[in-house]
Amino acid sequence: MKKSAFLLFLSFLLVFSLELKAQSATGYAFLRTLVGARPSAMGGAFVGIQGDIHNIFYNPAGLTPILKKQGTASYLNHILDFQSGFLAYVHPFSEGTGAVALNFYDFGSFDGRDENNLPTGDFSANGLVFSAGYSRAVVKNLSVGATGKFIRFHIGDFTETALALDAGIIFSLPDQKLNIGAGVFNLGTTTSAFIETKDDLPVSLQIGASKVLEHLPVMVSAALVKFEDESLEYRFGGEITVTEQLLVRLGYNSVGQDQKVDTDKDKFSGVSFGLGFKLNTFNIDYSLTSFGEVGSLNRVTLVGRF
Numbered sequence: 001m002k003k004s005a006f007l008l009f010l011s012f013l014l015v016f017s018l019e020l021k022a023q024s025a026t027g028y029a030f031l032r033t034l035v036g037a038r039p040s041a042m043g044g045a046f047v048g049i050q051g052d053i054h055n056i057f058y059n060p061a062g063l064t065p066i067l068k069k070q071g072t073a074s075y076l077n078h079i080l081d082f083q084s085g086f087l088a089y090v091h092p093f094s095e096g097t098g099a100v101a102l103n104f105y106d107f108g109s110f111d112g113r114d115e116n117n118l119p120t121g122d123f124s125a126n127g128l129v130f131s132a133g134y135s136r137a138v139v140k141n142l143s144v145g146a147t148g149k150f151i152r153f154h155i156g157d158f159t160e161t162a163l164a165l166d167a168g169i170i171f172s173l174p175d176q177k178l179n180i181g182a183g184v185f186n187l188g189t190t191t192s193a194f195i196e197t198k199d200d201l202p203v204s205l206q207i208g209a210s211k212v213l214e215h216l217p218v219m220v221s222a223a224l225v226k227f228e229d230e231s232l233e234y235r236f237g238g239e240i241t242v243t244e245q246l247l248v249r250l251g252y253n254s255v256g257q258d259q260k261v262d263t264d265k266d267k268f269s270g271v272s273f274g275l276g277f278k279l280n281t282f283n284i285d286y287s288l289t290s291f292g293e294v295g296s297l298n299r300v301t302l303v304g305r306f
Contacts, residue, residue: 027199041274042237043251060145096136123156164188
């Protein structure tokens, strides 16, 4: 594949990856894609939530309360026929909790063209993230955690790799059913470039909280997210326990403001909805995230405890 075809596809990715801010100069846009149906249904406001297997992605400190082995598998049907899968496993130890995860992104096949617009053959693109994390309580009601990540982005004959670290903290107030979390994400470096220039990782700082409301079967959460050289992003989520087996979730992510194209469907941009079903030792979760006129994302997640 000629460099011109590669650069054309790279421009395509940067334009149509809707979770990458327009003013950002960083690469690895797929690292911003939320994982898991439950967190996605709650707008990604998950940095202040603990005890969920997806904490390896949202805040590794939140893995600490998990006392049973867990596994999860998720499927994401993205816009433009992009697809993604997420696998994770959590293992509690006598001191602390460990977890591993694999996230795969398939961007499909494309027609390669040279500078004269002549075909050079089809090429594919995909991304992969392998993560390993650990968390533990350091003092009463205070947990810390970290996740190391190997990241690979492949386009045709070109490959870019990076190493990154996520680190988080969660402070709990059990009497008030309140958790406060914070973390830094994708702190690292590109180890090999596509051609010559190494893309920067999308480093972000997050802070947020979750609380179970008094006398109501409702948990609410909120988070602030700051990427370098970008405006502040805010996220909100809620989870309603209808019965022991059924949960309803709602959320909003301000990234939806960047997806508006002045149509009637703009009012739904950034809004998310989801359902959770508990069946013995399994959870089945579904979420729908609106990108307004552009389309929507569907996620399905299975979580098992053993």
